[in-house]
Amino acid sequence: MCGIAGIIGADPTDRIDPAEIHEMCQTIVHRGPDDEGIYTHGHVGLGMRRLSIIDLSTGHQPIHNEDKTIWIVFNGEIYNFPELRAGLERRGHRFYTNSDTEVIVHLYEDSGSDCVKQLRGMFAFALWDEPQQRLLAARDRFGKKPLHYALSNGRFLFGSEIKALLTATPELNDINARALLSYFYFGYIPDPQTAFTSIRKLPPGHLLEFIDGQMRTRKYWDLPAYGVHDPESEEECLEDLEPRMAEAVRMRMISDVPLGALLSGGVDSSVVVALMSRASSAPIKTFSIGFRDQDFNEASHAKLVAETFGTEHHEFVVEPDFGSVLEKLTHHMEEPFADASMVPTYYVCEMARRHVTVALAGDGGDELFAGYDRYQVERRRSWFEFIPSWAGRLYRNSLFSRLPSGLYGRRLLFNLTLPYADRYVDNLSILPAEKRERPVFSDEFLRSADNFASPSQFYRDCLTGAPAHDRLSRLQHLDVKTYLPADILTKVDRMSMANSLEVRTPFLDHVLAEWITSLSPRWKFRNREPKYILKKLAERIGVPRSVLYRPKQGFAVPLVHWLKRDLKDNLLDLLLEPTTLQRGYFNPQGLRQLIQEHLRGRRDRSAELWTLLVFELWQRNFLTSHTNSTTHPSQSREFLTAQA
Secondary structure, eight states: OEEEEEEEOSSTTOOOOHHHHHHHHHTTGGGOBSEEEEEEETTEEEEEEEOOOSOTTTOOSSEEOTTSOEEEEEEEEETTHHHHHHHHHHTTOOOSOOOSHHHHHHHHHHHGGGGGGGOOEEEEEEEEETTTTEEEEEEOSSOOSOOEEEEETTEEEEESSHHHHHHHOGGGOOBOHHHHHHHHHHSSOOTTOOSBTTEEEOOTTEEEEEETTEEEEEEOOOOOOTTOBOOSSHHHHHHHHHHHHHHHHHHTTOOSSOEEEEOOSSHHHHHHHHHHHHHOSSOOEEEEEEESSGGGOOHHHHHHHHHHTTOEEEEEEEOOOHHHHHHHHHHHHOSOOOOTTHHHHHHHHHHHHTTOSEEEOOTTHHHHHTOOHHHHHHHHHGGGGGSOHHHHHHIIIIIGGGSOTTOTTHHHHHHHTSOHHHHHHHHHOSSOTTTTTGGGBOHHHHHHHTTSOOTHHHHHHHHHTSSOSSHHHHHHHHHHHTHIIIIIHHHHHHHHHTTTOEEEOGGGOHHHHHHHHHBOGGGTEETTEETHHHHHHHHHTTOOHHHHSSOOOTTOOOHHHHHHTTSHHHHHHHHTSHHHHTTSSBOHHHHHHHHHHHHTTSSOOHHHHHHHHHHHHHIIIIIHHHOOOOOOGGGOHHHHHHHO
């Protein structure tokens, strides 16, 4: 695992200073504390920071081909590299390392940009082809590893993290107002946007080529059609699933450093631990976190799984020091990010890193096996589709804004009267500025936001255009394309890399995921039971039934308690400080009302308040050190253009 960065100059007469690449790499030392490597040649500069996992002695990057005309910096792991290497050696390629990175160089010599289609793993890389004066960059199929890029004065810059680009080119710091609007809606900024107008994320499953000063991106992979494979029996389905799942786990246990598992006590991580234990001759190290608020505490379930499979178990009760941890995390996230589970994720990664360098986790199981509660919520709310569309429009357009904001059922009825695609997206939304949360925002912000296309439009298009015939599969497809890469995998990458820990996700092995996607939805949600066939597999391999058949928690956090107890005074002070209000995003009266609704127990507004709190902390903890922008809406070039 590594962090990568680099610059391709505007033309061949440019000269990239190695010191500039070194400065970019210094911003991502946490991603690779073991080593630094830099290659510069004329107008090309590639850099990396290395966390040594495989080939500890000879895997130093950048890595090159036999005649040193092709160079690569790579972040990730290629799990099928032994098979790929064997085939390349039979075709005459000569290797000078034992690393997975070198395989990509020789595959590129044979197959060009199509080399990426043969890779089975998680990755982001940048490869320089000197004879063709061509940069090829790629990101893995699900977006497990990040890659940011920008064009500035003809120069192409890339990096694992945004701060590497801002260090090299501070003028890239103009705030992306459209992206901030997306953040308020969904709590994260979806690909390919970032919080900065000129910086982009390469979407999952995409390639990027930069040649002759021109850049183009293209998709190289996508999920297959949903629900086209329907095994005749449960036994047949399990006979297919078990070896595929076991292989995905086994491949991710290849490591030259200590390895363990993040164990939440839920279905997905328990299956991973069970299969790891089967494949290992020694006890697996497992790591769990708990909370003092027992209604959110899964530690006892994790402990039961650990005892069942004889793991070397470590447990930590999270009592966050919010002052220090939120400052640290909002700096590492680089963009405003409202998933509060980043806090326990950070702590469990911190604990795991004291014992191991690599950990397997269960991320991806909810999206692939239909495990989210919101799928069941949508199923129940579909019963209200008998409401005439004209009545729904009348309520939303004429009545909703006139009703008292604290009236019970006001927002629920707004949601129930929407068409299904709009209803599901609205259910995902935290602070949509279109209608139902307008009082929170300033008039200035709303006037500007009204000139942009709704951030929810892409979500609706993704939902209705999914390669699926049934509604459940469409919902899963939307989450795989948006929530999974932009929230779940971003959180896991940043929080693990903040602790120099590599996290691997067997469920997101693309070969396994393609098979699960093709599986009929009746095997994913059956008899009102989500993750039906995965739970049957878990039973088969020994996971206790009491772990499997109980209300879902996952990495849910006691946010409602934090905001009423630990963060109460700080929240009121920070959100209503002149510094916050003078930024021009919020209406002070609407903000006060939101806070009071929550503190008086009238309504749980923890998600909205956390979203606003993190946004302000991002302004203070990241922007102050990486931009000179005031971040006031009227100062954004994008807002000025929208209002012109």
